[in-house]
Amino acid sequence: EDQVTQSPEALRLQEGESSSLNCSYTVSGLRGLFWYRQDPGKGPEFLFTLYSAGEEKEKERLKATLTKKESFLHITAPKPEDSATYLCAVQEGGAQKLVFGQGTRLTINP
């Protein structure tokens, strides 16, 4: 059974204080690993897809990396507008379905 575990559950940072969020996964044949951002009262917003170990993708202050067992979302010099819940999901090869982790609630204080 596919499993996704995100840590920490919540993270509070000062503006400009860089950190990383972790997503550990167990899947039979990874088709893709997805990162989403979710703001309160909104649906998840797509950020990145990673397909194979060693792959990296960047968008503004965010950088996602992938190994065979986990993915990291690095946030560099965050701003208050980066505050959100970040969700990780995996897709097994041959399937359309996503399995989500429970998310990391990130708060950036000015």
Add this chain to the structure above:
Amino acid sequence: DAGITQSPRHKVTETGTPVTLRCHQTENHRYMYWYRQDPGHGLRLIHYSYGVKDTDKGEVSDGYSVSRSKTEDFLLTLESATSSQTSVYFCAISDYDRDQPQHFGDGTRLSIL
């Protein structure tokens, strides 16, 4: 933004009543999904559709049924709502190409008293 509209956005109803939630897309995507999101459980797949009249069960399908009579509409029905179905429901869409991720609507907050 992906053209996904969920209706209603909020609903309060009583135990035992039927409830139907609607998801409408303007992207002509093949796949549509229904998820529920609960504290401590994250997003869990209820049902999904891979074409008109083609649907399959997800992780938490008991107590729910779906229908897709047109490409653009995917309905989720709670035949007899229970308090355990109080949740936020999200619809998502995707196309077949693996480079196309799922895109989500803004959800329906359903309270069953």
